[in-house]
Amino acid sequence: MLAPLVRLVGGSSNDPCSGRVEVYHDNQWGSVCDDRWGLDDAQVVCRELGCGRALSAPGRAHFGWGEGPIWLNYVTCTGAESTLRECRHEGLGSHDCRHSEDAGVVCEGSDIRLGMGFHSCSGRVEFYHDNQWGSVCDDLWGLDDAQVVCRELGCGRALSAPGRAHFGRGEGPIWLDNVRCTGSESTLRECRHAGLRSHYCYHSENAGVVCEGKTQTQVNVLAF
Template sequence: ATPLFAHQGCISEHAQLRLVNGSSRCSGRVEVLHNQKWGTVCDEGWDLQDAGVVCRQLGCGTALSAPGLAEFGEGSDPIWLAEVNCTGTEATLSECRASPWGGKNCTQRKDASVDCSGLTISEHTQLRLVNGPSRCAGRVEVLHDQQWGAVCDRSWDTNDAKVVCRQLACGAVLSVPDKAWFGEGSDPIWLDEINCTGTEASLTECRARLWGDHNCTHEEDAGVVCNPHICNFLHGDRDLRCTGRLEVLHNQQWGTVCDHSWDLRDAEVVCRQLSCGTALLAPGRAQFGEGSDPIWLNDVHCTGTEEAITECRAKPWGVHNCTHGETAGVVCSGNISPDHPKGALCCRN
């Protein structure tokens, strides 16, 4: 048995794991998505530790039982996984060991199931994202002593954001905005100097200062942008995410775009041009690195309906009063299609 990811498995932290035929969302037959098809899990080796990981991953509290023998009915799809062997401490099923995808002889009569307590992580410590374009993007706020409060961005990084996205069942981290990108809160600043490893099931499991102990202002409120449609690959070729520093090709040389006047309408054109869905953010200030090539575009003004960024108004090529510290970026909702011609536009993480 080897880790699931070694066999091109991409069980995401929420959307690609589900429970079927149960009396609630927190009980039922375990199904995983592989090769764009849902399939079941064989009950060989299936136990309470494995079920506990599933319950945690779905925000369903603790495992009450780990039934086998198709307790919640037999599936009709492929049997994707067998001999799953979790220690019980994993944050997601993808971290557990198992036989290769579809490589075990089993029958649907042995489909594995779980019955969880249904007590979600957020019922222990409330967590929410506010002022963003969706429930999976915004300023991070936690509930303590029956009052919502902000999180300071000092030491705030991708590992911390990964825990937030997991806790809210929001998939993978796209961006980790700081400096009150989603506006300043007005409530207490509850947490400061958070230091997560990235594997914790909830933010309160991470090391941090004591509640309310900080030397921050709301100008330093932390934010997160997650995408529930993107899963994290640990092995093999990485998916090309639609987020990063924007670069354009001119005179056979790649160059950056200045963030002067850069906004969501400009980013919307970029996302459309790259077949990347809709624009979630239009970050500036070189959030994805400064770049070292020429600064090709400045003062870009798109209406948002253009098919390509070259159709938008801007200063002439190479005319600018910017530095690489003002490089523009984009955060889009989707992935670049594998067969999409990148043309003269790209995003670099």
């Protein structure tokens, strides 16, 4: 799977799932014009970045003016595309816009994160519930479960599903046990499990994932 060539800039440091939309092309990050920009377009960006559903699609440089090129204008997504690259647009670099028209997105955010990994797409799986982050037990944990996590986080395919607290012991509650995904689910929340906080585990059994990732090397060698 290709690394995502889209990022969000200018949002809150505590919220990686909102910001000005920027795409990578010709060794340069550039912005997107807000002409015809709407919720269907934002939905594709949020999905591509593993940020859940789109809540809004602000324009008029809501997240600040970008710098450098404006790569896309008149983006027309159906909302079903997997990546922004698949959507129709006027042509790379073809526009009549200024950075005062830069497009943005606000996404719902993900209730999954990875802790203590060796890059952003590996680590101990943590799940958000009841205003608290907690871990996942490794009972029945396998590659199908890891695949759902990697897809939800926009991290490509799953390479492995280590257990036994491979990425260190978590703290707080253990929210999920006996997770059983088919591998086709969009989010870990859709998978079967024993019930929230229903488990017979210790943090020494915390589940982890290693995903293919969205590394800077991949970004540098791929064109939008």
